[in-house]
Amino acid sequence: MHTCTDAFDCFVSRVLPKRTGPETVRLFRTLGSHVHLKPDRHLHYPDDEPTLVFLCDGATKLVAHASDHREQVLAFHFTGDLLTLPAHGAHSYTLEALVDCDLMTFPYAQFLQAAEKHQQVLTQLLERSTVSLQRSREKTLTLGRKSALERVSSFLLSMAERIGRGEGSEVKLDLPMSRKDIADSLGLTIETVSRQFTLLRDQGLIRTQGRSGVTLLRVDELDRRAGHLRVAA
Amino acid sequence: MHTCTDAFDCFVSRVLPKRTGPETVRLFRTLGSHVHLKPDRHLHYPDDEPTLVFLCDGATKLVAHASDHREQVLAFHFTGDLLTLPAHGAHSYTLEALVDCDLMTFPYAQFLQAAEKHQQVLTQLLERSTVSLQRSREKTLTLGRKSALERVSSFLLSMAERIGRGEGSEVKLDLPMSRKDIADSLGLTIETVSRQFTLLRDQGLIRTQGRSGVTLLRVDELDRRAGHLRVAA
DNA sequence: GTATCTCATTGATCCAGATCAAGGAGCGCC
DNA sequence: GGCGCTCCTTGATCTGGATCAATGAGATAC
Structure with missing residues (x-):
């Protein structure tokens, strides 16, 4: 183009x-x-x-x-x-x-x-x-109402919907925005965003590759972390 | 009706x-x-x-x-x-x-x-x-980016625009919503909203009458408190 | 390939606003 | 018109995320 x-x-x-x-x-x-x-x-x-x-x-x-x-x-x-x-x-x-x-x-x-x-x-x-x-x-x-972890989880899920490439049960993302952009979008600071990424990684819900690569390993768990309404269990 | x-x-x-x-x-x-x-x-x-x-x-x-x-x-x-x-x-x-x-x-x-x-x-x-x-x-x-005081000031100005009755340089409001509603709208708690009202009252920017009546006395100062961009000074 | 610079991560401390806990005031009801 | 209930205000304490301060890791240039 x-x-x-x-x-x-x-x-x-x-x-x-x-x-x-x-x-x-x-x-x-x-x-x-x-x-x-x-x-x-x-x-x-x-x-x-x-x-x-x-x-x-x-x-x-x-x-x-x-x-x-x-x-x-x-x-x-x-x-x-x-x-x-x-x-x-x-x-x-x-x-x-x-x-x-x-x-x-x-x-x-x-x-x-x-x-x-x-x-x-x-x-x-x-x-x-x-x-x-x-x-x-x-x-x-x-x-207005979500914690830092919920915000970051919501963000990842929303990006997955828009630019994610599903691979089996995983979703791969190549984020074009920096941590600063994510922070400015979620009303947080860079440091807090980074800490939530680390938390999610330590819990085995995501994997990160370099600065922009993120793989969502457990979409269901991310949904729970995001504070979404439980879909009638 | x-x-x-x-x-x-x-x-x-x-x-x-x-x-x-x-x-x-x-x-x-x-x-x-x-x-x-x-x-x-x-x-x-x-x-x-x-x-x-x-x-x-x-x-x-x-x-x-x-x-x-x-x-x-x-x-x-x-x-x-x-x-x-x-x-x-x-x-x-x-x-x-x-x-x-x-x-x-x-x-x-x-x-x-x-x-x-x-x-x-x-x-x-x-x-x-x-x-x-x-x-x-x-x-x-x-x-995403405003303090409690800025949020409440923004809220009052926005309500003034929509349901305010101008009287000279003052604007009178009859708020149909409770403090809880305001808090839920601004991502704050009732207590914090109340404290900001008190602050603005003590600074002489607003007057309150009963639960729902608010008079904006200094719209210009509220604009400043709201964190709005300075209109080319 | 490696030097360098920017961006991301991790750690320590601080603070605005949440939470917890009483009072007080407005408003509807009888 | 006063009783009672709900909502609002005020005060004391606590905490999640901001801020401050170093490292560490990726990307870019040469």
Whole structure:
């Protein structure tokens, strides 16, 4: 994935409905911009109007900035995700690349206008927005009421769902984010996250390979550690 | 607001576009159910499919339940709000009335189908969903990175925005939720919330009248306490 | 291959907010 | 209008995770 055309084609095939007319495709093309981001770089976008982003390839984090230099990671995104960057309000937001990323950006208002005649696009936007809201609510519960161990377990399970490769009863993960990113996402410190990893490793629930490799060995036990509701035993 | 007809009319006038045809209105009527909830009662809804709720009148809280009996308030809603109750996943959710409430409920999937021909309804659904997501993200930052005092200040400011009555430079609030609800919303305990109220009162930033009355005396100072980004000084 | 630099782990101490424990005040009920 | 109950406030103590402080291990550059 390198050229602007590739990126746009990727957007077309994954977001627009199958038999979208060529004139509509052309309309979206005039609205969208292709951006390549290197790791640790953040997307520059107008802070007074929301922007729609389609992540063609890569992984990003959405970060909220409070006063001081405190940061909270609101969400991680992976290849194929569609997300809305809010205009800055009481806090400011940035989208930062975790690895090399290709994305398409659209001014939200104009995109919406273009989509109005194609309710399948609207429906999809709504659907994806609902999934984001759902994830955000789970995060709220995690941050509001869970212990460090529960947070880290929840995090691993959620990553397993999104980027895990199942191998028998195990799930392999290649985490694109650093311990700092995980800590900022879970409302913890690097040290605490590291200690929970060690704890889970010592209990035989996970194995780690290098900085980014994690294998979940006992998903059932992790579910219990995560404080999830017992599925009727 | 008491009869089923009143409630549905309220929904029609606040959610459906102005010149919606009578046959469409009739369609939505067949999908919707009117429910009255007394304080502390919760809405019963199928746990395997999402439900759309329009709050005609009253105030509610959306609560997530983790294992043990820990609860996290995900959001408060007030008259005129439209919200989506997710199907239960790793956690379960309930919608509970804070005061007497009238609401209209719709099966989400069927509502969406009915709305497909009316992209104004879709657009509105999307818009409201985006606002919910935005609020949820602010909450994430609050729960992840803010101190008790910052959380309570943020909470008061957010309530001021939604249900405050401005009187000169002051804002009057009549909070429909208990200290317990506030604590469960901010990831704190009742005691800590109470102590922050006392602190803010002692600093002359708020005045309290009885259990539910709060007057914000210094919105600017509260903004500072809330850890909001300084508006270019 | 190895030097170096960054990121992760581990250990020691500290503190904000939880927990435990009484009082006090508002509000509904009779 | 006062009785009683619930919710709120205040105080004392405890603790999980933050902070401070070294190591240790992976990745990158040469």
